Amino acid sequence: MPKLLSILINNVTYQVAPGTTVAAAMLLAQQPSRISVDGDPRVALCGMGICFECRAVVNGTSHRRTCQILCEDNMTVETNS
Numbered sequence: 001m002p003k004l005l006s007i008l009i010n011n012v013t014y015q016v017a018p019g020t021t022v023a024a025a026m027l028l029a030q031q032p033s034r035i036s037v038d039g040d041p042r043v044a045l046c047g048m049g050i051c052f053e054c055r056a057v058v059n060g061t062s063h064r065r066t067c068q069i070l071c072e073d074n075m076t077v078e079t080n081s
Ligand code: FES
Pocket: 023, 043, 044, 045, 046, 047, 048, 049, 050, 051, 052, 053, 054, 055, 065, 066, 067, 068
């Protein structure tokens, strides 16, 4: 069985399998990428790098398209910023 990766999403640690995208980890953690001006949670939509709905801060870098990034051990993700 492959070793699970630890990823910190909004200061909570989650365990994910290698090969999991950050967007999928955010969905598993029930953490939307942002809240719209109408108060609706926004999450990954296209899953292929086009819509930009999945953007979050990854390892301190803003506006990363999380559907295009695989989780790495000890990665940090901040949403709603
Ligand atoms: S889900 Fe559309 S760019 Fe990531």
